[in-house]
Amino acid sequence: MIAVEHLVFEYPGLRALDDVSFQINQGSITALVGPNGAGKTTLLRCMAALEQPVSGRITIDDIDVLEQPRESHRVMGYLSDFFGLYQRLTVRQCLHYVARAQGIADADCEAAISNVCKHLGIADRLNMRPGELSRGLRQRLAIAQAIIHRPKLILLDEPASGLDPEARHELAELFLALQRQGMTLLVSSHILAELEAYSTDMLVLRQGKIVEQVSVKSIQQHKPFKLLLAQPVPNLAELLKQIPEIDTVKIEGNSLALLKIPENNLQQHQILKSLLALNLPVCEFAPAAHNLQDAYLQSIQEGP
Amino acid sequence: MNPEFQRQLYLEYSPARLLGIPMVLGIMFTLSFFLDDHRLGTATANTAMVLFMLISLLWGARQTIDSILEEYRERTWDTQRLSALGPWEMVWGKLFGSTSMVWYAGALCLMMYCLAKDDSAALSALIFYSVCAALLVQSIGLLMGLLAVQRDQDQTNSNSLFVIVVIALLAVTPWLMGIANITPYSLQYTNQNWYGMQLNSHQFHQISLLLALFWGGIGNYRLMTQELGIRTLPWVWLCFCLFLMIYLGGFIPSGFFSMSLAAFSVFSALTYLGMLVERQDAMRIKRLTSYFIAGNWRRCGEEIPLWWLSYLLCIPAAMILSFSDNPITQFGASFHIYPLAVLLILLRDCSIYLYFAYGKNPQRAMSLTLLTGVLLYGVMPGIFTAIGQNQLAAWFFPLWADSTIGAVSSSALQVIFIVHVTFKRWKSST
Numbered sequence: 001m002i003a004v005e006h007l008v009f010e011y012p013g014l015r016a017l018d019d020v021s022f023q024i025n026q027g028s029i030t031a032l033v034g035p036n037g038a039g040k041t042t043l044l045r046c047m048a049a050l051e052q053p054v055s056g057r058i059t060i061d062d063i064d065v066l067e068q069p070r071e072s073h074r075v076m077g078y079l080s081d082f083f084g085l086y087q088r089l090t091v092r093q094c095l096h097y098v099a100r101a102q103g104i105a106d107a108d109c110e111a112a113i114s115n116v117c118k119h120l121g122i123a124d125r126l127n128m129r130p131g132e133l134s135r136g137l138r139q140r141l142a143i144a145q146a147i148i149h150r151p152k153l154i155l156l157d158e159p160a161s162g163l164d165p166e167a168r169h170e171l172a173e174l175f176l177a178l179q180r181q182g183m184t185l186l187v188s189s190h191i192l193a194e195l196e197a198y199s200t201d202m203l204v205l206r207q208g209k210i211v212e213q214v215s216v217k218s219i220q221q222h223k224p225f226k227l228l229l230a231q232p233v234p235n236l237a238e239l240l241k242q243i244p245e246i247d248t249v250k251i252e253g254n255s256l257a258l259l260k261i262p263e264n265n266l267q268q269h270q271i272l273k274s275l276l277a278l279n280l281p282v283c284e285f286a287p288a289a290h291n292l293q294d295a296y297l298q299s300i301q302e303g304p
Numbered sequence: 305m306n307p308e309f310q311r312q313l314y315l316e317y318s319p320a321r322l323l324g325i326p327m328v329l330g331i332m333f334t335l336s337f338f339l340d341d342h343r344l345g346t347a348t349a350n351t352a353m354v355l356f357m358l359i360s361l362l363w364g365a366r367q368t369i370d371s372i373l374e375e376y377r378e379r380t381w382d383t384q385r386l387s388a389l390g391p392w393e394m395v396w397g398k399l400f401g402s403t404s405m406v407w408y409a410g411a412l413c414l415m416m417y418c419l420a421k422d423d424s425a426a427l428s429a430l431i432f433y434s435v436c437a438a439l440l441v442q443s444i445g446l447l448m449g450l451l452a453v454q455r456d457q458d459q460t461n462s463n464s465l466f467v468i469v470v471i472a473l474l475a476v477t478p479w480l481m482g483i484a485n486i487t488p489y490s491l492q493y494t495n496q497n498w499y500g501m502q503l504n505s506h507q508f509h510q511i512s513l514l515l516a517l518f519w520g521g522i523g524n525y526r527l528m529t530q531e532l533g534i535r536t537l538p539w540v541w542l543c544f545c546l547f548l549m550i551y552l553g554g555f556i557p558s559g560f561f562s563m564s565l566a567a568f569s570v571f572s573a574l575t576y577l578g579m580l581v582e583r584q585d586a587m588r589i590k591r592l593t594s595y596f597i598a599g600n601w602r603r604c605g606e607e608i609p610l611w612w613l614s615y616l617l618c619i620p621a622a623m624i625l626s627f628s629d630n631p632i633t634q635f636g637a638s639f640h641i642y643p644l645a646v647l648l649i650l651l652r653d654c655s656i657y658l659y660f661a662y663g664k665n666p667q668r669a670m671s672l673t674l675l676t677g678v679l680l681y682g683v684m685p686g687i688f689t690a691i692g693q694n695q696l697a698a699w700f701f702p703l704w705a706d707s708t709i710g711a712v713s714s715s716a717l718q719v720i721f722i723v724h725v726t727f728k729r730w731k732s733s734t
Contacts, residue, residue: 012586012733049533067534084379100307101387
């Protein structure tokens with residue numbers, strides 16, 4: 001669906017994107033994560049043909065974005081982090097304008113507006129102006145504008161910022177619903193816990209470079225095991241090396257260790273027996289609560 | 305209907321405005337009716353024309369500037385750039401949509417003018433001039449708005465641009481007032497000499513106005529095309545350079561030398577204009593260099609700054625003038641025209657602007673360049689001339705030099721210095 005090849009973007013004195021290459025499959029929801037200034041917004045704006053890179057190539061649904069920006073806009077929707085709404089128009093007028101501007105025939109506009117409003121839960125606000133809506137509803141209106149032409153790809157830059165937990169949850173539900181309709185989503189966000197609720201893939205960007213691209217499912221499948229001891233054991237690292245099935249990830253204070261072990265339950269039972277045989281005061285041996293945030297932090301720390 | 309035009313209508317039209325405008329105008333015309341001794345006479349006609357000018361030029365220009373800058377301020381410009389609307393749809397939608405109420409009020413004024421003016425022979429010509437002048441100013445307003453957005457001037461407010469448009473308006477007012485005094489007599493008997501042809505002056509003005517409107521529309525189209533990310537080669541700029549050279553060349557005595565002089569003057573002026581209207585982005589030159597290295601000539605053409613093109617066109621004109629048998633070498637006792645030196649001074653001035661544009665405060669490039677210009681063209685030569693050191697004065701303003709070699713060598717040294725420091729600054733900023 002999306003192929004980005006050797007993308008380089010520079011601001012005066014700063015390389016914001018440095019030879020960025022990745023691919024995204026159709027129907028996925030990819031979380032674009034990275035620290036502030038990593039280049040997330042620049043990457044999304046380049047993909048939306050709003051910024052011109054120094055070099056590289058972006059292909060979306062077989063359209064070369066940099067060569068045919070107007071054609072690419074027909075298959076994508078983009079929600080900026082600082083989106084604007086037409087404050088002097090009603091919600092209906094805003095959506096009608098965007099629908100017409102995206103090439104929807106006048107006769108089909110009403111159906112498109114009705115359809116998108118039903119999905120986004122703003123059907124009862126059509127005659128209100130954006131200034132009269134709550135932050136969450138304005139966000140929904142902005143998303144409605146971005147998807148009214150039923151694009152194949154939606155780029156969302158920090159869509160959940162400023163929303164309360166309930167609105168964030170509703171947004172997550174909305175993204176999953178859009179995915180079920182066959183859309184591909186690329187979502188940049190700082191709120192990793194929320195991204196975990198709907199992301200299928202994670203793209204980690206740091207200092208303008210792709211540090212890692214992983215499937216969220218694989219993150220959840222390869223959770224490390226946590227070994228917690230009742231009291232510190234000074235030579236814990238040496239003792240753990242005596243068990244060949246164990247690959248030690250991290251040891252903290254000689255009382256806590258993160259281990260990589262086989263997923264087979266019987267093997268795990270054997271390892272526990274071995275640990276007890278070494279007279280280790282085991283009080284917890286279970287899969288660690290490893291989430292997207294841990295995976296992200298691990299990628300950032302391990303990255304180049 | 306064009307969606308952008310329709311959106312502008314949503315914004316502009318309200319029952320209060322539709323009723324309020326005729327009411328306000330009606331009160332003003334009632335006053336002029338009483339001043340005309342209870343009839344529609346000269347006072348009413350003048351009031352109607354002044355009101356039309358104020359409404360269509362000032363309010364109209366303001367509306368077209370705001371039709372772009374408001375999008376930028378309210379962060380909706382990206383929504384428009386992401387739409388499937390073409391550049392022409394955007395341009396005419398904004399130009400005519402944002403001024404729809406202006407034309408509603410203007411039409412009422414023109415209607416009153418027609419009723420009050422008894423000189424029917426000149427009426428159509430006057431309406432033509434009024435409408436075209438208003439369209440031209442509104443088109444320039446849109447152009448200014450697009451240029452401000454293109455230069456990423458988020459600090460720019462519509463007031464500052466509006467002031468520029470008003471100044472431009474004041475500059476053309478005497479001409480407008482002149483053509484406004486049209487009489488059947490003047491329509492028949494004034495002539496304009498153009499390339500030796502005796503043309504009817506009013507017809508010539510009308511064609512000139514239509515050409516200005518055409519180029520205003522093309523300029524808007526071209527800028528909108530760039531804003532929408534559509535890649536284009538700079539044919540429009542090249543055609544505009546040639547058009548202006550041919551058009552203005554007709555006003556000076558015909559001949560190869562005068563044509564070269566017209567070309568040199570026009571291309572020099574357009575080099576400065578091209579430099580100022582475009583955003584001089586250090587990264588653009590970097591992109592251009594990378595395309596050049598990759599041998600991607602089409603991309604090179606798309607990225608090439610407009611002022612480079614005008615400057616390149618200047619070179620042959622300067623050569624012809626320099627080696628011509630009919631050189632205008634001396635305007636006064638100590639001031640000479642050396643085309644090659646002027647060519648180098650042009651490059652020096654552009655490099656100075658770029659030096660500031662590649663700095664940390666590119667928004668101050670214009671004011672700093674003007675300040676440097678005052679020092680180089682006025683203060684420094686003035687000081688040295690005052691103490692009798694004309695040779696030293698010529699080092700700052702080479703046209704004061706006594707010989708071509710002196711002028712060219714001092715210009716060349718300045719160019720080498722400023723190009724060197726500008727290149728260093730460009731390297732450090734990229």
